[in-house]
Amino acid sequence: MSAVPETGPDLEALPGGLRAAVEAILMVADEPVSEYEIAAALVVPVASVQRVLDRLRAEYDGRAADLGYAGTLEPRGFELRSTGAGWRIYSRSEFAPVVSAFVAEGQAARLSQAALETLAVVAYRQPVSRGRISAIRGVNVDGVVRTLVQRGLIRELERDGESGAVLYGTTTFFLERMGIGSLDELPDIAPHLPGIDQIDHYED
Template sequence: MTVQVRPALEAILMVIDEPATPVDLATALDVPEPQVLDALHALRDEYANPDNPRGFELREVGGGWRVYSSPLFADAVGAFVVEGQSARLSQAALETLAVVAYRQPATRGQVSQIRGVNVDSVMKTLLNRGLVTEVGEVGGAVQYGTTTEFLERIGLGSLDDLPALAPYLPDLDDVDEAN
């Protein structure tokens, strides 16, 4: 099967988050490196055409190639990013999420006792954002754990990749549900 180099490169360049070397791209496409370099230069020039401005550009950075947003639209990107700041989690939500992540499965009561405040509304926020989910029940209380979305958002492959912080949190067995 003959690969269409330019569209295949575009597809790869859209999903990478770090610059890819021409050698890596050529290997992935099973084509000669000079063919990949020719295609990269052609794409870069096509995207840079002032008669047909694009919101992105292809740059060679540090020996690799990657798609970046165009400086021509920096104001629009900046406005979007600033607007998105309101979607960030509050300090209370981050603390609650950390307790659940390190001590899951955990009930609201256990998390509330560890944090020293009621976490009902914060847990609803985390549930709505898909960062925690119900994973069981103990003594009539719902237990919560983190989701795959949580792992993806913080860039971890599994909970085993969490930094060593757990020794600073009390064991859930030591937390009294009554409080």
């Protein structure tokens, strides 16, 4: 186990102090981070970090009374969630249609139709091999898969125990672009992607 440094960042010299430091860490975390990890990085008591996290969550939720404010606060478009793995900032579920529209429309110019369809197959059928994706789409997808890997939207998960084929799945970056916290929150996009509504007719 690596030693915890005796001194951490000079929080008093930073604008916003501990609160802003915790928020900055949450903004760059690509996976849930615990209060213990944050406290270790900043070299402050865990209880202090916990208080900041609770206040940030209340602030993002617009719970003015919990913060001791007499007025009102508007909730943010994002929220701070605590799971068994730790804390992380997510897009608020109410804005899923907005985020999905941005991903589907705003990013469409950057991904070809073939890439979007391949990404959908991976998202809804992962872990899935390139051969399986090709069978579903009816075309060779080697180049498209490489593009999606390069863009950080999908990644190699494991190898199939029988065939040895590489199996692919989506990344946390994909979830962030979709504005969701887990694959269980994936929207029903099948009607908008040709052929995807037929996936369940194929047998593994």
